[in-house]
Amino acid sequence: MNIGILALQGAFIEHAAMLEHLGIAHFEIRQLHDLNQPLDGLILPGGESTTMAKLLHDLNLFTPLQTAIRNGLPVLGTCAGLILLAAQVEGGKPCFGTMDICARRNAYGRQLGSFHVRENFQGIGQIPMTFIRAPYIKAIGNKANGLAQVNGRIVAARQDNQLVTAFHPELDKSPAVHEYFLDIVQGFMQKAVS
Numbered sequence: 001m002n003i004g005i006l007a008l009q010g011a012f013i014e015h016a017a018m019l020e021h022l023g024i025a026h027f028e029i030r031q032l033h034d035l036n037q038p039l040d041g042l043i044l045p046g047g048e049s050t051t052m053a054k055l056l057h058d059l060n061l062f063t064p065l066q067t068a069i070r071n072g073l074p075v076l077g078t079c080a081g082l083i084l085l086a087a088q089v090e091g092g093k094p095c096f097g098t099m100d101i102c103a104r105r106n107a108y109g110r111q112l113g114s115f116h117v118r119e120n121f122q123g124i125g126q127i128p129m130t131f132i133r134a135p136y137i138k139a140i141g142n143k144a145n146g147l148a149q150v151n152g153r154i155v156a157a158r159q160d161n162q163l164v165t166a167f168h169p170e171l172d173k174s175p176a177v178h179e180y181f182l183d184i185v186q187g188f189m190q191k192a193v194s
């Protein structure tokens, strides 16, 4: 298994550290030629979604990655990564637009933008959740399922091989969300060989 982490900007090092801890091979995606190696799963980290979207286009990474996601490549989008996958972004333009959710950016306001809670994640149980100028999922379509809520707002969802969290699982000690994602990757790889 080989996981690519989009490393244009933002919190990609923390995802790499988590995969390192779990003993999973991974590499950084910075340029088109980075996609020449086997890619079984993709992580879109937190950061600034508008900057990442611009760089994805400038570096010609947008189309190959969007095509791969559409073809079922497992993807974990955290925070800004959630925004990149959303089919609708309130007051803004979607980027990959592959997931049937509407994201509200900076949804908790500037003052209360960062906080930490423990909440239930469907299929995992209680986990720590760290929010940093986070979005939430304002609306969810038929194709996606909400997996976690904080204060009545949906903060995690899954649609087939796409998994998103408004919080930053890579910043907490619990590897549970990454393990959940790696199970999706495992399933995808098994399907590919059978």
Ligand code: GLN
Binding pocket: 045, 046, 047, 048, 049, 050, 078, 079, 080, 081, 083, 105, 106, 132, 133, 134, 135
């Ligand atoms: N507010 C950022 C955005 O809209 C996301 C914040 C984050 O990823 N920590 O892109």
